[in-house]
Amino acid sequence: MAASKLQSFWNHPAGPKTIFFWAPTVKWGISIANVVDFSEPAERISYPQQVALMCTGLIYSRFSMVITPKNWNLFGNSIFMAGTGLYQVTRKIRHDYMAELTEAKEQSQKSLRSQDLH
Amino acid sequence: MASFRAFWNSPVGPKTTHFWGPVANWGFVAAGLADINKPPELISGNMTGAMCIYSALFMRFAWMVQPRNYLLLACHVSNETVQLYQLSRWAKGQGKQTEHPMAIKYNA
Numbered sequence: 001m002a003a004s005k006l007q008s009f010w011n012h013p014a015g016p017k018t019i020f021f022w023a024p025t026v027k028w029g030i031s032i033a034n035v036v037d038f039s040e041p042a043e044r045i046s047y048p049q050q051v052a053l054m055c056t057g058l059i060y061s062r063f064s065m066v067i068t069p070k071n072w073n074l075f076g077n078s079i080f081m082a083g084t085g086l087y088q089v090t091r092k093i094r095h096d097y098m099a100e101l102t103e104a105k106e107q108s109q110k111s112l113r114s115q116d117l118h
Numbered sequence: 119m120a121s122f123r124a125f126w127n128s129p130v131g132p133k134t135t136h137f138w139g140p141v142a143n144w145g146f147v148a149a150g151l152a153d154i155n156k157p158p159e160l161i162s163g164n165m166t167g168a169m170c171i172y173s174a175l176f177m178r179f180a181w182m183v184q185p186r187n188y189l190l191l192a193c194h195v196s197n198e199t200v201q202l203y204q205l206s207r208w209a210k211g212q213g214k215q216t217e218h219p220m221a222i223k224y225n226a
Contacts, residue, residue, distance in 0.1 A: 023179040026172055033168035044160050048152040052145035059142040063135045 027077055034084040042095035050088045057082025143193045146173075150200035158211025166205045173198040 014020035034053065037045075057078045064074035130136040146169065153161070173194040180190035 019175065019178045019182050023175040026175050029168040030165070030172055033162070033164040036164050037162050040162065044162060046149065046153050046156070046160070046162070048149035049146075049162075049165065052142075052149040055145050056142040059135065059138050063139040066135050 024071075024074055024077070027074075031077065031081045031084050034081070034088065038084075038087070038091075042092050045088050045092040047089070047092065050085045050092070053085035054082050054089065057085060140187070140190045140193060143190065143197070147193065147196045147200055150197065150204060153204065154200070158207045161204055161208040161211070163205070163208050163212075166201050166208060169201040170198060170205055173201060 009015055010017070012018075012021075016022070030053070034050075057080070060078035061075055061082065064071040064078060125131055126133070128134075132138070150169075176194045177191055177198065180187045180194060183190075
C-alpha cells in the first residue's frame with residue numbers, strides 16, 4: 001500500500017525526477033536564507049531586495065490560488081517569503097529612523113539629569 | 119492598436135495574475151541592479167547564494183514548462199547574471215574585511 005503510493009509519487013510527472021518538483025522546493029531556500037539573515041545587523045539589509053521579496057511573495061500567493069491545480073506549497077512559500085521580507089523591512093526602518101528618536105530621548109534625559117545636580 | 123487590445127484582453131494579460139507573477143520576478147533583477155554598487159560588506163552571501171541556485175533551477179523550469187515561458191526564462195537568466203556578479207563581489211570582499219578604507223585604524 002505504502003510502496004505503491006511512494007512509487008506513484010516517485011514516477012509522478014511533477015515528481016522528484018523532474019524540474020517541476022525541485023525548482024519550487026529550492027525556492028524555500030530564499031525564505032530560509034532571509035530567516036538566517038534575521039540575526040545580521042540591520043545595516044546590511046537591502047531595502048530594494050526586501051521590497052522585491054514582499055511583492056513577489058504577495059503576487060505569487062494569489063497566483064498559486066488562481067492556477068489549475070491550486071498549488072498550496074507555492075502559496076505557503078509565498079506567504080512566508082512576504083512575511084520575512086516585511087519583518088526585515090520593519091527591522092531596518094526601526095534601525096534607520098527610530099534609533100534616532102531613542103538616541104535623542106537619551107540625550108535629553110542626560111541633560112535633564114545633569115541639570116538636577118545643580 | 120488592435121495588437122495592444124489583444125494583449126490587454128489576453129487570458130495571460132495584465133488584467134490577470136498570470137502576467138504579474140513573472141513580472142514580480144523581475145523585481146529581483148531590479149533590486150540586484152539597484153544594489154550593484156553597494157560596498158561588498160553590505161551584501162548578504164546567504165541571500166545572493168540562494169538566489170543563484172533559485173534562478174539556475176527556474177531557467178530550466180521555464181524551458182521545460184508547457185507552454186515554454188520565454189519571459190520567465192529571460193528573467194531568470196538576467197537574475198542569475200546579476201546575482202552571480204554580486205556573489206563574486208561578496209566573495210572578493212570576504213578576505214578584505216579589515217582593509218575597508220572607512221575602517222578606523224587605532225595603530226600608533
